[in-house]
Amino acid sequence: MKLPRQFFKPLAIGAPEPLKELPVNLERMIHFLPPHIEKMRAKVPDMIPKVDVILGNLEDAIPADQKQAARAGFIEMARDNDFGSTGLWTRINCLNSPWVFDDITEIVREVGNKLDVIMLPKVEGPWDIYYLDQLLAQLEARYEVKKPILIHAILETAEGVNNVVDIATASPRMHGMSLGPADLAASRGMKTTRVGGGHPAYGILADSDGSQGKRDFYQQDLWHFTVAKMVDACSAAGIKAFYGPFGDFSDLEACEAQFRNAFLLGCAGAWSLHPSQIGIAKTVFSPDPDEVKFALRILEGMPDGTGAVMIDGKMQDDATWKQAKVIADLARIVAEKDPDTAEKYGL
Ligand code: GLV
Ligand code: MG
Numbered sequence: 001m002k003l004p005r006q007f008f009k010p011l012a013i014g015a016p017e018p019l020k021e022l023p024v025n026l027e028r029m030i031h032f033l034p035p036h037i038e039k040m041r042a043k044v045p046d047m048i049p050k051v052d053v054i055l056g057n058l059e060d061a062i063p064a065d066q067k068q069a070a071r072a073g074f075i076e077m078a079r080d081n082d083f084g085s086t087g088l089w090t091r092i093n094c095l096n097s098p099w100v101f102d103d104i105t106e107i108v109r110e111v112g113n114k115l116d117v118i119m120l121p122k123v124e125g126p127w128d129i130y131y132l133d134q135l136l137a138q139l140e141a142r143y144e145v146k147k148p149i150l151i152h153a154i155l156e157t158a159e160g161v162n163n164v165v166d167i168a169t170a171s172p173r174m175h176g177m178s179l180g181p182a183d184l185a186a187s188r189g190m191k192t193t194r195v196g197g198g199h200p201a202y203g204i205l206a207d208s209d210g211s212q213g214k215r216d217f218y219q220q221d222l223w224h225f226t227v228a229k230m231v232d233a234c235s236a237a238g239i240k241a242f243y244g245p246f247g248d249f250s251d252l253e254a255c256e257a258q259f260r261n262a263f264l265l266g267c268a269g270a271w272s273l274h275p276s277q278i279g280i281a282k283t284v285f286s287p288d289p290d291e292v293k294f295a296l297r298i299l300e301g302m303p304d305g306t307g308a309v310m311i312d313g314k315m316q317d318d319a320t321w322k323q324a325k326v327i328a329d330l331a332r333i334v335a336e337k338d339p340d341t342a343e344k345y346g347l
Helices: 038-042 044-050 064-080 100-111 126-142 158-162 164-168 181-188 224-237 252-265 276-284 289-301 318-337 339-345
Strands: 029-033 053-057 087-091 117-120 150-155 174-179 203-205 217-219 240-242 270-272 309-311 314-316
Touching (some): 029 044, 029 087, 029 276, 044 053, 053 064, 064 100, 100 126, 117 126, 126 150, 126 164, 150 158, 150 164, 158 224, 164 174, 164 224, 174 224, 224 240, 224 252, 252 270, 252 276, 289 309, 289 318, 314 318, 318 339
Parallel strands (some): 029 053, 117 150, 150 174, 174 240
Antiparallel strands (some): 203 217, 309 314
């Protein structure tokens, strides 16, 4: 374990100072693009104002013979566009792949000053973060990158889930983590071929009333345990938790339900793999206007955050003040970006 006084020191001479706090950014959806496809790159200027984060995907879903084209396409789209307040991320290939070294070195060399976050797949433990952390510091120094490039881990192996707390606290470069339900299902030996979401056979059967009639069956959330564990690890470390992909583009309702569970449990956003999921994530990961109005009443009713008051028959105290502040703080960030929603919030 590194000494606390060493933790925030740059890992290479000339690398930018590590951040003590994460930048406050709205990241309701991380929108995935396959950068080897020219038609997709051409959509980037239109996409920038519509999403919170654009991610150029270099890993799974990119064919092996297109890996270099995807990397080159990402560098091109990073260079050719002004992203403003929209985040620019890339998902690199995993650390034992033949492509990852060039992914990291070429991207930092070419567009290190535009890149906000590197998403690292299949993180097994803090050692994966230490490696990328050190390499990024060397490259930042070498190519005069001005602000630290952050790391976002995908939690998608059984070993990674076991080590989630150590991953979350491995470096000041940690931005957050996403659940990767497809790889995680495979790694754990779960018996599902779906990418995220529920499974009709995973649930609870209501008690029998002895009549032999049809008993109710309630489907349960396969991901509840892991999302909750990830949220605890991330929140304790001061970083952000995200739900990952929802693969059934034909079932927008199920996507919304899965995203909403993640939001309510503490996640900041989810991936959008298809344009139809952007609006869902935008709505779900922005607090509900009625909740925001109620939260603002709690904050007004308890100006110094202590004591107890009744609002609409509901007891409020220091703890509910803190809950209200979570919602109101997020609402203010959403309102800043989105004037229509600001109006709905009364902000
Ligand atoms: C995402 O990468 C997943 O494996 O679900
Ligand atoms: Mg994966």
